[in-house]
Amino acid sequence: MKSCLAPLDAATDRMVARTMDWCAINSGTDNLEGIRRTADLIIPEFEAIGLTSEEQAPAPVTHVSDGGEVIEIPRAGAFVLSNRPQANRRILMTGHLDTVFPKDHHFQKIVDRGDGTLHGPGCADMKGGICVMLEAITVFEKTPYAEHVGIDVVLNADEETGSHASAHVLADKARSADIGMVFEPALPDGTLAGARAGSGHYTFTVKGLAAHAGREFDKGRNAIVGAAHVIAAVNALNGQRENTTMNIGVITGGVATNVVPDTCVVRMNARGRSPADLQWVDEQVRNIVASQNFGQDIEVSLHGGIHRPVKTNTGGTLALFELVKAAGADLGLEIGWQATGGCCDGNNLADAGLPNVDTLGVRGGNIHSDKEFAVIESFSERAKLACLVMLMLASGACPWPERLKGN
Ligand SMILES: [Zn+2]
Incomplete structure (x- = not known):
């Protein structure tokens, strides 16, 4: 042959x-x-x-998009x-x-x-x-x-x-x-x-309310601060289960220091070594978003999920x-x-x-x-x-x- x-x-x-x-x-x-x-x-x-x-x-x-809009590519x-x-x-x-x-x-x-x-x-x-x-x-x-x-x-x-x-x-x-x-x-x-790890991409879109930082600070709802809560919660998953990792990779938000930001977009990649690992990651992430516990009038939506099975x-x-x-x-x-x-x-x-x-x-x-x-x-x-x-x-x-x- x-x-x-x-x-x-x-x-x-x-x-x-x-x-x-x-x-x-x-x-x-x-x-x-x-x-x-x-x-x-x-x-x-x-x-x-x-x-x-x-x-x-x-x-x-x-x-x-960086502005928080879901767009077709x-x-x-x-x-x-x-x-x-x-x-x-x-x-x-x-x-x-x-x-x-x-x-x-x-x-x-x-x-x-x-x-x-x-x-x-x-x-x-x-x-x-x-x-x-x-x-x-x-x-x-x-x-x-x-x-x-x-x-x-x-x-x-x-x-x-x-x-x-x-x-x-x-x-x-x-x-x-x-x-x-x-x-x-x-x-x-x-x-x-x-063997190859499985992977998921997740995007968290955090929405607050814009306001002038000097005149009406109290009326604003700071999306970047909300995003900080999301990031802390997601990052805290690291170390909770062997063979899983959550990497907050990109964050975009805000226009100027004198404006309370109304939008912040956080992008994360997760990896796991078994199907159960990935399922755990996915559930945890969805639970975090479902809690909506990121500050008054802060709304977080989730885009994405597992795209490469283990x-x-x-x-x-x-x-x-x-x-x-x-x-x-x-x-x-x-x-x-x-x-x-x-x-x-x-x-x-x-x-x-x-x-x-x-x-x-x-x-x-x-x-x-x-x-x-x-x-x-x-x-x-x-x-x-x-x-x-x-x-x-x-x-x-x-x-x-x-x-x-x-x-
Ligand atoms: Zn290639």
């Missing part, structure tokens, strides 16, 4: 060139035009290897690329077109540093990963084993903000697949992410890890994995019952920063790894992992 992978020995230059072309276009999650241009480069590459493409509309996504749709719809075994492969770098961010250029790494926005997270996926499918499709397996690729465009607009597409495809392969970057040494490394997912490890050993790679507090679309796939390994992209690091890099030798290395995993399952050499229980 390994002999099928030979074409990938000479793939590095092509993969690097492609990734550099893709990374040269800004595709920050809010840059819909840049995402469109990126998709216009990437989608035809998948169509050229026989996948048919369909664009799925984004689900409506709302956000609380425009999001790009997700692309679904598929072949062999009749196949009774299906592999779901996912990647995201967006990056964390907005159009006006200073980090826009990709360069080959000449030291065996690329340095540029999205080279690891995860345009390099989409390139790995593309090459793995290309080689897989040329083997006789491909005819028994259907492939679905989901390329979404809002992963970096939590996949709110594309979660329905991921869940839909995850329900009809046997395994999931997500092409987020591996650590520089090749270690994969195992991913455990058990059952079919663990079986799939073992398979990836065996494929790696066959290729002379030692594959380990470790738990992480980060989240990705692998969380969503697991929640829909799909065993998945979610760091099958290039090896790289410093992601989400202007020091992001990808290791060049890992491009063909990881394409071989992904393709070999597909071949081991499609050929019957290894059993398909069971879908996750309770889903």
